[in-house]
Amino acid sequence: MRRARASQKGGSDRSGPTEAAWRAYIKAAFTTSRRFVLSTQLALFDDTEAGPSGLHYAPDFISPEAERELIAHVAELPLKPFQFGAFEGHRQVKSFGFRYDYAVQRMLESEPIPDWLQTIARAVEGFGQLPDGSVRQVLCTEYDVGVGIGWHRDKPHFDKVFGLSLGSPCKFRFRRRMGDKWERFTLQAEPRSLYLMDGEARQAWEHSIPGVDQRRWSITFRTMRQRP
Numbered sequence: 001m002r003r004a005r006a007s008q009k010g011g012s013d014r015s016g017p018t019e020a021a022w023r024a025y026i027k028a029a030f031t032t033s034r035r036f037v038l039s040t041q042l043a044l045f046d047d048t049e050a051g052p053s054g055l056h057y058a059p060d061f062i063s064p065e066a067e068r069e070l071i072a073h074v075a076e077l078p079l080k081p082f083q084f085g086a087f088e089g090h091r092q093v094k095s096f097g098f099r100y101d102y103a104v105q106r107m108l109e110s111e112p113i114p115d116w117l118q119t120i121a122r123a124v125e126g127f128g129q130l131p132d133g134s135v136r137q138v139l140c141t142e143y144d145v146g147v148g149i150g151w152h153r154d155k156p157h158f159d160k161v162f163g164l165s166l167g168s169p170c171k172f173r174f175r176r177r178m179g180d181k182w183e184r185f186t187l188q189a190e191p192r193s194l195y196l197m198d199g200e201a202r203q204a205w206e207h208s209i210p211g212v213d214q215r216r217w218s219i220t221f222r223t224m225r226q227r228p
């Protein structure tokens with residue numbers, strides 16, 4: 001598996017990297033990841049590996065410094081337990097752009113995607129070879145130790161789903177039914193990595209994350225399939 005590493009140019013002070021330095025990290029990540037995805041689209045998780053088709057993975061998509069910056073932003077958000085109708089999940093979330101309301105079973109507009117997420121959203125779109133602005137929904141999630149997410153497929157309103165892992169690794173598990181058995185695959189999603197679920201990985205396979213060993217944050221970037 002080829003690796004793409006973001007450069008760590010640019011200074012930082014106690015308040016974090018400057019905007020210019022931050023853009024430099026992302027530009028580096030964008031450039032290397034774009035090359036990465038172009039050169040490995042067919043090789044990564046191809047027939048020689050048992051992974052779902054449409055699953056792409058870029059380790060080290062952002063630098064450790066950019067990771068710290070993003071975690072600091074997410075930690076400042078008014079995170080709330082994930083609401084699943086009458087039930088409450090253990091993970092803490094904040095949605096931007098749109099949010100699916102399980103109580104009314106509809107996609108609702110939510111706060112606009114904030115400025116601090118725009119640069120990374122552009123980099124993610126670059127990775128997916130999508131036009132700027134394709135990412136219309138962003139979900140920031142915090143998983144405390146022992147917290148995970150159950151088996152599911154993302155709502156059909158969404159199309160491509162990208163996930164940036166921050167803070168600690170997780171086992172990103174996939175399963176799909178094959179007759180009376182489950183076909184399974186686990187991606188070890190390292191901190192600072194980005195995954196993309198498209199095609200079968202998105203439509204045919206379910207995914208889940210078992211309880212994490214250390215606190216983990218993720219930022220999920222989604223394009224829309226249909227206007228809600």
Ligand SMILES: O=C(O)CCC(=O)C(=O)O
Nearest residue numbers: 139141149154163218220
């Ligand atoms: O934390 C992640 O990377 C996955 C999040 C996820 O599957 C979801 O919010 O639907």
